[in-house]
Amino acid sequence: MHELLNRAAFLRGAGVGAAGLAATSILGARAEAEEATETAVHPNIRLIREYYQAYASGDLRALERFFAPDIRWTIPGHHPLSGTKTGVAEVLAFFRELGRAGFRAETFFLAADGDWVVDLHRGWSTTPAGLDITWALAFRITGRKIVEAVNFAADQHAADAFFWQHYPLAPLPDRLAHR
The missing domain is CATH 1.10.287 (Helix Hairpins)
Structure with missing residues (x-):
């Protein structure tokens, strides 16, 4: 006083x-x-803050250290980038594609409970501009590695429209996997 x-x-x-x-x-x-x-921040929140710093750098190699080898990253929607990516190579390929659209993220909420961290952030494209929405991510962390991430879009229709417009599928038969 x-x-x-x-x-x-x-x-x-x-x-x-x-x-x-x-x-x-x-x-x-x-x-x-x-x-x-x-000083009392949950260690998994610190890890996700570090992850977002690495993401902001644009250096995909810097992200590798955060991912478990068998990571599963789920992208919602009905568009060319949606679905579950499994393994570091697939997750990095997804981020490479996001990089083509200059995606940025500005985190405004992080909370942790056990192995889970919930993140709310503004995510937007810069090249081309056109998608600017709130995203929620649920990260599951084990042994200081992200083993699972699930995205949730505040406006899934806008996300689907943006990704379809800027990530067209290759024509047939090139888009089909040949076995």
Whole structure:
């Protein structure tokens, strides 16, 4: 309390009114709480934050260290990129395709419970611009590796339309696997 009174006296002396004093006190308390909370962050949230930093770098090799060898990454929808990708090579191929459209992500919520992390983020394309929606991801983490990720789109119809427009299928017979 003594520290708060000293801060108030200093700010009044600097010409800060009651509203500014309240805002400064709240912001100071928030910063202190965030600093204290950061030391107690769930290790899987830290891992996902690091993953998003690597994703933002655009370096696909930097992502490899986050993935279990048998990772399963599920993309919702009815479009050329949808479905479950299995293994690091398939997941990286998916991210390579997202990179063609300049996809970016801005995380605004992360929560962890046991092996699961839930993420909400803004995901948008830049080249071409055209898709800008909220996505939710559920990450399952084992041994500091992502073993499973499931995407959920806030506007699946917009995502389907965007991916169909910008990722057309190859003509027959080239799109069929030859066995």
